[in-house]
Amino acid sequence: MTRTFITLLLGASALTACAAGPDYRPPVTRTSAAAPFIGAEDPAVAQSPAQDHWWRLYDDPLLDTLVRDALAANTDIRVAVARLERARAQLRGARSDRLPSTTLSGSPTYGRASQAQTLPGMDRENWTIDMGLNVAYEVDLFGRVKRSIEAARGDTAAAAADADAVRVVVVADTVRAYVDATASAERIAVARQTVDLLDRSLRITQARFDVGRSDRLDVVRVTSLRDQQAALIPSLEADRNAALFRLATLTGRTPQDLPDAVRAARQTPDLTQPIPVGDGRALLARRPDVRAAERRLAADTARIGVATADLYPRITLGGSVGTTAIGGGNLFGGGPLNWLLGPLISWAFPNQEANRARIAAARADGDAALASFDGTVLRALEETETALSNYAQALSRRAALQTARDEAARAARISTARQREGRIDFLTVLDALRTQAAADADLASADRTVAFAQVDLFRALGGGWTEG
Numbered sequence: 001m002t003r004t005f006i007t008l009l010l011g012a013s014a015l016t017a018c019a020a021g022p023d024y025r026p027p028v029t030r031t032s033a034a035a036p037f038i039g040a041e042d043p044a045v046a047q048s049p050a051q052d053h054w055w056r057l058y059d060d061p062l063l064d065t066l067v068r069d070a071l072a073a074n075t076d077i078r079v080a081v082a083r084l085e086r087a088r089a090q091l092r093g094a095r096s097d098r099l100p101s102t103t104l105s106g107s108p109t110y111g112r113a114s115q116a117q118t119l120p121g122m123d124r125e126n127w128t129i130d131m132g133l134n135v136a137y138e139v140d141l142f143g144r145v146k147r148s149i150e151a152a153r154g155d156t157a158a159a160a161a162d163a164d165a166v167r168v169v170v171v172a173d174t175v176r177a178y179v180d181a182t183a184s185a186e187r188i189a190v191a192r193q194t195v196d197l198l199d200r201s202l203r204i205t206q207a208r209f210d211v212g213r214s215d216r217l218d219v220v221r222v223t224s225l226r227d228q229q230a231a232l233i234p235s236l237e238a239d240r241n242a243a244l245f246r247l248a249t250l251t252g253r254t255p256q257d258l259p260d261a262v263r264a265a266r267q268t269p270d271l272t273q274p275i276p277v278g279d280g281r282a283l284l285a286r287r288p289d290v291r292a293a294e295r296r297l298a299a300d301t302a303r304i305g306v307a308t309a310d311l312y313p314r315i316t317l318g319g320s321v322g323t324t325a326i327g328g329g330n331l332f333g334g335g336p337l338n339w340l341l342g343p344l345i346s347w348a349f350p351n352q353e354a355n356r357a358r359i360a361a362a363r364a365d366g367d368a369a370l371a372s373f374d375g376t377v378l379r380a381l382e383e384t385e386t387a388l389s390n391y392a393q394a395l396s397r398r399a400a401l402q403t404a405r406d407e408a409a410r411a412a413r414i415s416t417a418r419q420r421e422g423r424i425d426f427l428t429v430l431d432a433l434r435t436q437a438a439a440d441a442d443l444a445s446a447d448r449t450v451a452f453a454q455v456d457l458f459r460a461l462g463g464g465w466t467e468g
Contacts, residue, residue: 019143020312021305024150024298027370029377034281039388044395045457046274049282054458055175058269062261063178066251070174073252077170080163087152087159094152097145100137105322106130132322136344139315147305154299161292168288168463170250175269176455177247182268183448184240189266190444191233194437198226201416201433205426208419218426225430229437268451275391275454277461283384284377286462293376297369304366307358313347380460387460391453398446401439408432408439 040047051057055067071077107130118124140146202222208214248258284290321339348355415432418424 018141019146019305020308021143021147022301024301026294027297027373029284032280033284033377033381034279036279037277037388038385039392040277040279042388042392044274044392045388046276047279048276050276050278050286050461054461054463055171057271057273057275058175060269062265063175063269066178066247066262067171067174069251069253070170071167074170074250075252076166077163080159080166084156084159084163087156091149091152091156094145094149097138097148098140100135103134103136105132105134126326129325130322131324132320134318134320136316136318139317139343141315142309142312144306144309144314147302147309150302151299151306154295154297154302158292158295158299161288161295165288165292168459171463172455172459174247174250175458176452177243177250178262178265179268179448179451179455180243181240181247181262182265183444183451184236184243185266186268186447187441187444188233188236188240190440191229191236194229194440195226195233197412197436198222198229198433201429202226204416204419213422214426218430221426221430222433225434225437232441268447270447270451271454275457277384277388277457280381283380283461287380288462290373290376290380293369293373297366297373300362300366300369304359304362307355307362310348310355310358311352313345313349316344316346318342318344383460384457387453387457391450391457394446394450394453398443398450401443401446405436405439405443408436412436 036047039045055063109128109130110126111128112125115124138145202219205214205218205222209216209219244258244263245255247262248255251258278286319339319341321337323337412432412435415424415429419426419429
């Protein structure tokens with residue numbers, strides 16, 4: 001029996017070369033999608049390949065530590081990794097269908113038979129023991145198992161890409177929160193410097209009022225401007241605290257556990273070199289969401305084959321060996337031993353409308369997956385070009401605001417000096433001070449916007465996260 005069963009298995013495996021449904025071929029993207037970026041002509045970026053571990057370009061050891069902590073402890077990453085493990089388990093389950101399944105059964109029962117069913121001289125009450133081993137093997141004649149494995153393999157690769165996408169987002173959010181915290185600290189410092197400047201102007205105005213060379217209204221006006229600037233500080237402090245709390249969550253900490261070094265950070269990281277961005281071809285190869293969409297398309301294409309295979313007969317080779325003994329005697333002897341061997345053929349025929357409906361649904365899922373892939377490619381290019389444009393414009397705006405701030409500071413110094421000499425009225429001085437305060441605040445805000453634009457560009461490029 002064993003030799004016959006093995007022979008049948010070997011013969012059946014030779015018939016599994018054909019698989020129903022379409023063979024998967026990766027989608028072809030437009031030629032223009034692989035071209036250099038439109039925004040790559042800006043001197044602030046370089047067309048050299050984008051770098052992995054991009055946050056290290058800031059050369060900030062504290063930031064490096066925070067990103068490493070986030071990759072190790074972030075809860076969103078842990079969820080993504082768990083989903084990946086689930087997909088891997090499902091792949092192992094799909095692969096197991098290529099092997100014979102075995103079932104071992106045993107059933108000891110104690111009972112009393114009727115007198116009519118009992119031979120003379122035998123006990124009416126006794127133990128009955130049934131034991132058996134069943135073996136079944138599906139002959140994958142039309143590739144149902146093969147396509148199921150292909151689908152599970154695609155799902156697993158998509159889950160792995162999804163996990164990388166979460167890591168990209170977590171790294172970008174961690175750097176952004178750190179930048180937000182340090183930039184808020186710098187904005188607070190600028191606001192306090194403005195308040196100090198207005199305090200000095202208030203002392204000068206008060207002194208002039210005390211000797212009768214200035215009006216009381218001048219004192220009131222500069223005091224009002226000073227208080228307005230001081231009122232901005234609590235709001236900035238709240239922004240900084242929110243960024244620190246967000247940073248704690250991203251790195252898997254409670255707010256109380258955030259290191260003191262992070263709370264004390266005041267210098268916003270900045271780049272002193274052009275950002276390497278590569279081209280469209282490299283972008284599509286490195287973006288995890290594009291890889292995930294392509295793998296889901298492969299999985300859905302394989303599921304068309306799974307549904308198509310149900311149009312044909314499903315053949316399962318089965319065999320069993322067992323024994324039945326009464327009273328436990330001669331359990332493994334030749335007398336009570338029984339066995340059987342044969343194929344099982346199941347086929348939903350002639351009404352196959354349900355199967356054809358499943359095929360149509362699987363094809364629709366494949367069409368949707370293809371459209372999703374095309375959309376993901378377009379969005380990746382859109383996000384990158386938008387990030388490049390925003391970064392270039394943020395740099396231009398900061399440069400203009402830097403010039404404006406320098407001129408405003410110069411005007412404020414001249415006005416204050418002339419006020420001491422009594423050569424100009426106070427309204428001119430007040431206007432100069434107000435202009436400098438606004439210019440300082442705008443420049444600090446522009447520095448923050450530039451830092452955010454850098455992070456957004458790195459994120460659009462695919463984040464540059466890799467193992468290691």
